[in-house]
Amino acid sequence: MEMAISFQTSLKPSLSLKNSNLKKPISFSSLLTNQIFGLSSAVNTRRNLSLSNGLRFSERSLIKCSVTAPTEATTEEKTQLVRREDVRNIAIVAHVDHGKTTLVDGMLRQSKVFRDNQLVQERIMDSNDLERERGITILSKNTSIFYKDTKINIIDTPGHSDFGGEVERVLNMVEGVLLVVDSVEGPMPQTRFVLKKALEFGHAVVVVVNKIDRSSARPEFVVNSTFELFIELNATDEQCDFQAIYASGIKGKAGLSPENLADDLGPLFEAVIRCIPGPRINKDGALQMLVTNIEYDEHKGRIGIGRLHAGKLQRGMDVKVCTTEDACRYARVSELFVYENFSRVPVDSVEAGDICAVCGLSDIQIGETIADKATGKPLPAIKMEEPTVKMAFSINISPFVGREGKYVTSRNLRDRLYRELERNLAMKVEDGETADTFIVSGRGTLHITILIENMRREGYEFMVGPPKVINKRVDDKLYEPFEIATVEVPEDYMGPVVELLGKRRGQMFDMQGLGSEGTSLVKYKIPTRGLLGLRNAILTASRGTAILNTIFDGYGPWAGEISTRDQGSLVAFDDGTTTSYALASSQERGQLFVKPGMEVYKGQIVGIYQRIGDLSLNVCKKKAATNVRSNKEVSVVLDSPLEYSLDDCIEYIQEDELVEVTPASIRMCKNPKLSKKGR
Ligand SMILES: Nc1nc2c(ncn2[C@@H]2O[C@H](COP(=O)(O)OP(=O)(O)OP(=O)(O)O)[C@@H](O)[C@H]2O)c(=O)[nH]1
Numbered sequence: 135m136e137m138a139i140s141f142q143t144s145l146k147p148s149l150s151l152k153n154s155n156l157k158k159p160i161s162f163s164s165l166l167t168n169q170i171f172g173l174s175s176a177v178n179t180r181r182n183l184s185l186s187n188g189l190r191f192s193e194r195s196l197i198k199c200s201v202t203a204p205t206e207a208t209t210e211e212k213t214q215l216v217r218r219e220d221v222r223n224i225a226i227v228a229h230v231d232h233g234k235t236t237l238v239d240g241m242l243r244q245s246k247v248f249r250d251n252q253l254v255q256e257r258i259m260d261s262n263d264l265e266r267e268r269g270i271t272i273l274s275k276n277t278s279i280f281y282k283d284t285k286i287n288i289i290d291t292p293g294h295s296d297f298g299g300e301v302e303r304v305l306n307m308v309e310g311v312l313l314v315v316d317s318v319e320g321p322m323p324q325t326r327f328v329l330k331k332a333l334e335f336g337h338a339v340v341v342v343v344n345k346i347d348r349s350s351a352r353p354e355f356v357v358n359s360t361f362e363l364f365i366e367l368n369a370t371d372e373q374c375d376f377q378a379i380y381a382s383g384i385k386g387k388a389g390l391s392p393e394n395l396a397d398d399l400g401p402l403f404e405a406v407i408r409c410i411p412g413p414r415i416n417k418d419g420a421l422q423m424l425v426t427n428i429e430y431d432e433h434k435g436r437i438g439i440g441r442l443h444a445g446k447l448q449r450g451m452d453v454k455v456c457t458t459e460d461a462c463r464y465a466r467v468s469e470l471f472v473y474e475n476f477s478r479v480p481v482d483s484v485e486a487g488d489i490c491a492v493c494g495l496s497d498i499q500i501g502e503t504i505a506d507k508a509t510g511k512p513l514p515a516i517k518m519e520e521p522t523v524k525m526a527f528s529i530n531i532s533p534f535v536g537r538e539g540k541y542v543t544s545r546n547l548r549d550r551l552y553r554e555l556e557r558n559l560a561m562k563v564e565d566g567e568t569a570d571t572f573i574v575s576g577r578g579t580l581h582i583t584i585l586i587e588n589m590r591r592e593g594y595e596f597m598v599g600p601p602k603v604i605n606k607r608v609d610d611k612l613y614e615p616f617e618i619a620t621v622e623v624p625e626d627y628m629g630p631v632v633e634l635l636g637k638r639r640g641q642m643f644d645m646q647g648l649g650s651e652g653t654s655l656v657k658y659k660i661p662t663r664g665l666l667g668l669r670n671a672i673l674t675a676s677r678g679t680a681i682l683n684t685i686f687d688g689y690g691p692w693a694g695e696i697s698t699r700d701q702g703s704l705v706a707f708d709d710g711t712t713t714s715y716a717l718a719s720s721q722e723r724g725q726l727f728v729k730p731g732m733e734v735y736k737g738q739i740v741g742i743y744q745r746i747g748d749l750s751l752n753v754c755k756k757k758a759a760t761n762v763r764s765n766k767e768v769s770v771v772l773d774s775p776l777e778y779s780l781d782d783c784i785e786y787i788q789e790d791e792l793v794e795v796t797p798a799s800i801r802m803c804k805n806p807k808l809s810k811k812g813r
């Protein structure tokens with residue numbers, strides 16, 4: 135697993151089963167929890183009632199949901215709708231790293247998708263380079279398998295909260311979800327988000343307590359806290375009585391109880407068939423399909439993906455493509471595919487209820503409806519939550535412009551950014567104050583960083599400013615986004631971590647002891663602004679042991695000034711090539727990003743100053759040659775330079791600083807347009 139997420143898993147302190155039920159809420163916590171999560175006392179009463187009603191772990195019956203169904207359609211619609219029994223459409227949703235993609239691997243393997251001798255890599259669905267490099271899923275992906283005679287269309291979704299938009303969107307295609315929860319961690323912030331969305335859609339939910347093979351697994355705690363989450367999210371009684379399946383995706387085993395796992399994922403497949411209803415379709419109705427995803431293919435062009443809501447789709451068919459009722463155009467379906475096992479398979483026709491891919495509609499957009507040529511009507515548009523963070527993208531204005539990139543002009547940049555909107559629905563792009571600047575808004579810094587990383591791989595060269603949160607004005611008052619930050623930290627480092635969060639206007643509302651190893655779980659409500667740069671600071675303060683998770687909570691009144699960085703930058707004084715001689719004295723002023731022999735330019739950030747404010751340095755100074763030979767050459771050992779990744783640089787820069795991004799390098803510099811006089 136790569137650095138970007140390694141602290142999510144590898145540094146995770148193991149938790150002991152012995153004290154798995156140990157929950158030590160600080161006395162003021164529950165009061166505040168209720169205020170912040172908006173739990174009414176009625177909900178609490180219901181929780182107590184339901185708990186005492188015997189739905190707790192030990193008393194739950196093993197087999198559930200013979201009758202679970204999603205929210206019923208209106209009576210008028212219902213008369214025309216029939217349920218397809220030979221298909222299931224499911225999305226796998228969870229918090230980051232709880233094992234979704236690995237579970238899909240297991241499902242694919244067991245349905246004999248691969249040849250017996252085929253060498254199969256891990257996490258096969260994480261198919262793009264960036265996903266494999268970072269070890270996270272970024273884009274949702276479709277596949278399908280056959281279990282007995284039922285086709286199960288499976289969508290693997292990303293777990294990181296910045297990609298919540300992707301999950302929200304694909305929920306339009308399914309009737310149910312597998313809510314995967316890590317058997318040690320239990321429900322985490324993104325578990326809450328995806329469950330909330332699934333319940334809003336009225337989807338059936340099967341809870342998969344995953345990674346049950348972990349030695350510190352605590353299934354009882356996990357099922358109980360998941361149950362409490364259902365209650366908090368106002369799930370119906372029927373939804374709360376969910377089917378729990380215990381599984382190890384990595385070993386390909388599942389069972390109805392943690393002690394009794396089958397040798398395969400059979401119990402999980404059975405639960406999908408039993409608990410998640412087939413799609414309810416209008417078989418003979420007029421053709422309707424909401425395009426929920428887009429793929430590109432070099433030869434086929436844009437491919438629209440979605441679930442066929444009504445009617446039948448055929449190759450060569452003329453259709454209407456509608457954005458709204460008044461905005462429709464005509465097109466012809468050139469090719470048609472369904473997802474079978476791990477690839478797209480061409481077919482002549484698709485029946486309502488199945489998920490398919492449609493070619494030939496060259497300008498198709500996500501959210502549009504492919505409808506009957508004569509009588510077709512658009513389906514309701516896809517709803518999305520608003521972006522919370524924005525960054526300014528501009529053309530590269532450093533002296534090194536054009537050396538490493540293929541696309542450098544503002545036209546190139548503009549076209550690429552606006553193109554991104556076609557698939558990235560949760561993102562927004564606006565023209566900035568000057569012709570060379572564009573404002574990109576997303577659901578978090580990572581959401582935008584992935585775009586930056588993709589663009590540099592495609593050959594673009596540009597500059598980005600620091601992330602800023604998107605504020606709102608309500609009744610002339612300033613509101614800003616807040617998030618819930620959950621930090622798991624060993625008690626030894628509690629002090630510095632609490633201090634950091636306090637400085638950033640975080641308000642603690644819950645604290646629990648976890649396990650026997652002196653680890654605590656603290657929850658804060660904190661302005662999104664305060665989170666910028668926090669991850670690195672927390673890792674430093676806790677020597678890499680703390681785990682930070684955040685999720686958007688809502689808008690609240692402006693919390694006041696926050697100062698996030700108390701160190702300035704070391705800035706190159708002039709253009710040139712760095713020398714060991716100059717760096718030896720420069721490193722006494724702070725930590726450097728550069729090593730000897732590197733070309734730098736005036737205004738480039740070459741290090742972190744150990745004090746507040748910036749300091750200009752000559753990092754290219756050569757030792758003066760004298761006629762006097764010295765016998766006292768002192769050799770200086772240079773510290774190895776700091777290696778900052780793109781994510782680190784973006785976290786580091788402040789208001790008057792920029793990150794220069796090219797296919798070959800990532801540099802930081804002072805923004806010449808905002809330059810202050812250095813000392
Ligand atoms: N012990 C154990 N580890 C697992 C299991 N399943 C997955 N893992 C590990 O958990 C890590 C994350 O697995 P992924 O399948 O990438 O998780 P994910 O939920 O798809 O992650 P995102 O897509 O980034 O949200 C990897 O290091 C896996 O090897 C399991 O059943 N048992």
Ligand SMILES: [Mg+2]
Pocket residue numbers: 234235236260270271290291292293
């Ligand atoms: Mg994944």
